[in-house]
Amino acid sequence: MNQVWVGTVLAVQANFYQVQLDEQEGTPLLCTRRSRLKKIGQRVMVGDRVRVEDPDWSGLRGAIAQVYPRTTELSRPPVANADQLLLVFSVDQPSLDPYQLSRFLVKGESTSLSLCLCLNKSDLVSTEWKEEWCHRLGQWGYVPLFISVVSGQGLAELEQQLAQRVTIVAGPSGVGKSSLINTLIPNAHLRVGKVSGKLQKGRHTTRHVELFKLPSGGLLADTPGFNQPDVDYPPEALGDYFPEVRALMKVDHCQFSDCLHREEPDCAIRGDWERYEHYLMFLQEAIARQEQRDRQADPESTLKRKGHNTYEPKLNTKKYRRPSRRTQQQQLEEWYKDAEI
Numbered sequence: 001m002n003q004v005w006v007g008t009v010l011a012v013q014a015n016f017y018q019v020q021l022d023e024q025e026g027t028p029l030l031c032t033r034r035s036r037l038k039k040i041g042q043r044v045m046v047g048d049r050v051r052v053e054d055p056d057w058s059g060l061r062g063a064i065a066q067v068y069p070r071t072t073e074l075s076r077p078p079v080a081n082a083d084q085l086l087l088v089f090s091v092d093q094p095s096l097d098p099y100q101l102s103r104f105l106v107k108g109e110s111t112s113l114s115l116c117l118c119l120n121k122s123d124l125v126s127t128e129w130k131e132e133w134c135h136r137l138g139q140w141g142y143v144p145l146f147i148s149v150v151s152g153q154g155l156a157e158l159e160q161q162l163a164q165r166v167t168i169v170a171g172p173s174g175v176g177k178s179s180l181i182n183t184l185i186p187n188a189h190l191r192v193g194k195v196s197g198k199l200q201k202g203r204h205t206t207r208h209v210e211l212f213k214l215p216s217g218g219l220l221a222d223t224p225g226f227n228q229p230d231v232d233y234p235p236e237a238l239g240d241y242f243p244e245v246r247a248l249m250k251v252d253h254c255q256f257s258d259c260l261h262r263e264e265p266d267c268a269i270r271g272d273w274e275r276y277e278h279y280l281m282f283l284q285e286a287i288a289r290q291e292q293r294d295r296q297a298d299p300e301s302t303l304k305r306k307g308h309n310t311y312e313p314k315l316n317t318k319k320y321r322r323p324s325r326r327t328q329q330q331q332l333e334e335w336y337k338d339a340e341i
């Protein structure tokens, strides 16, 4: 009887795939992809569950013969089957910037992954500070986990959260992501950088993604650092990415089902919550992007649909015009393809 070998792709290097077989300890196999998979255009991603044929134990080689269906798929970073997103920020050095945090949270919400928010370097602030922020973030709809790589605070709780799951780590540069991964996985050997001068730019310049095995089971993906994730959503989806909006929607409804929660009459969302300002800023960006896409997709048309079934000439670019259902669907598909963190 032929044994079936199943494993997880930990890294992709050119046409080779590092595969950790489920029953195997130690060094992963270096695998190629069967030409049949190439012919059908089957891509192999980091995080993919695959069937491997003909493992060569002495040379640690093998061939990927099948890719199992993915539960989730992100394009930036390209990772399959991730369960959750671990957002890491620091309480100080660099200090916690609510707007930047909001941006990452919204981006995180736009993926199908569950979110875990960690605030690192908590050795640098007082208990009162933490209580204040805990309260503030509670109003946003999040429960932060305060951790410190230096003092070890919160790390045991975090490890529990990561066990047996595939987690993608994201957050701005300098907050301690590499330090954290090195602490959780002593053989990861990620380079820890000093918080660099004015720019505080990431040290990661490549798009390389790699999954690291956690001692408790589960896998962790490091992502290249970036400071400002794109606000690349359809404007009408943005509200769903704010827990505050979701909560308000449960108790009341806006008059228009396509309400963008700006000046529309009888809007249940507009108003007195801290991140409403952020919502409006992201909305403006999302609308600008949408208009840019509309212009690229349909430069000839002279009339475009606007909200609530009225039309206006195309030249008026001040107001957001609602695209047709068909374009909306296309944009959604495009956008889901692009979903990134």
Ligand code: GDP
Pocket (backbone or CB within 6 Å): 120, 121, 122, 123, 124, 147, 148, 149, 150, 151, 172, 173, 174, 175, 176, 177, 178, 179, 180, 191, 192, 193, 194, 195, 203, 225
């Ligand atoms: P990354 O850019 O997010 O990967 O951040 P690094 O891991 O390179 O860390 C940036 C700087 O923060 C380094 O100088 C670390 O030594 C420091 N650092 C990391 N974690 C902590 C922490 O818990 N407390 C303090 N005080 N400093 C930390």
Ligand code: ZN
Pocket (backbone or CB within 6 Å): 254, 255, 259, 260, 261, 262, 264, 266, 267, 268, 269, 270
């Ligand atoms: Zn509204």
